[in-house]
Amino acid sequence: MTIEGLQKLTLLDFPGRTACTVFLAGCNFRCPFCHNFDLVAEPAAPLMGEEELLSFLQKRKGLLDGVAITGGEPLMRRELPELLRKIKALGYPIKLDTNGSFPGRLRELVEEGLVDYVAMDIKNAPERYGETVGFPKLGLGPIRESVEFLLSGAVEYEFRTTVVQQLHSPADMAAIAAWLKGAKRYYLQQFKQSDRVPDEGLTEPSYQTMQEYLKIVQEQIPAAEVRGI
Numbered sequence: 001m002t003i004e005g006l007q008k009l010t011l012l013d014f015p016g017r018t019a020c021t022v023f024l025a026g027c028n029f030r031c032p033f034c035h036n037f038d039l040v041a042e043p044a045a046p047l048m049g050e051e052e053l054l055s056f057l058q059k060r061k062g063l064l065d066g067v068a069i070t071g072g073e074p075l076m077r078r079e080l081p082e083l084l085r086k087i088k089a090l091g092y093p094i095k096l097d098t099n100g101s102f103p104g105r106l107r108e109l110v111e112e113g114l115v116d117y118v119a120m121d122i123k124n125a126p127e128r129y130g131e132t133v134g135f136p137k138l139g140l141g142p143i144r145e146s147v148e149f150l151l152s153g154a155v156e157y158e159f160r161t162t163v164v165q166q167l168h169s170p171a172d173m174a175a176i177a178a179w180l181k182g183a184k185r186y187y188l189q190q191f192k193q194s195d196r197v198p199d200e201g202l203t204e205p206s207y208q209t210m211q212e213y214l215k216i217v218q219e220q221i222p223a224a225e226v227r228g229i
Helices: 050-059 080-089 101-109 128-131 141-151 172-181 207-218
Strands: 005-010 017-023 066-069 092-100 119-122 156-163 188-189 225-226
Touching: 005 050, 017 050, 050 080, 066 080, 066 156, 101 141, 101 172, 119 141, 119 225, 128 172, 141 156, 156 172, 156 207, 172 207, 188 207
Parallel strands: 017 066, 066 092, 092 119, 119 156, 156 188, 188 225
Antiparallel strands: 005 017
């Protein structure tokens, strides 16, 4: 299995742990605000192979206490379970980032004990989901199934939404909150424009807007927080 990126140390990506972040190429969405679009738009040149990653993790035992797997969409990679088994064999807890479009694969990883924490991106209110991810006719069945699975408490989890000025409204935030009612953790993240984002016309919401949206969300999810401001 090829590895397209590696952040050797992060204190943010895996809550409560000193971790590294492994980036895997490929995604089935085309979100115009994606900060990892270089892993999505074209086949990325591998940074390293699986054995090199495992060697790195072996050497960092005692210094790192977690591995975060992100993308792209990691669950697209059929080889992922075997990689996770090898990382687990080294003693590392694993966090998985996902867009929720492969609920069966997510469930299998959790039931096998290969994932300790899941972060699922909630792109927008259900009625605007397809528009937001670049596929207007997207069926939401798999996304809803993943949400229900995480809400069941089968694994530690968080939901998160990257808030973009042009893509989210107060009504959207209220709809998301109603959908995720009962969630243990939900974070609003302020979009930041950069040269890595495919749509140059998107802008970040103001601090005041983020606080307004947080109040809306907290009516249904009291534990919700703004992250990254």
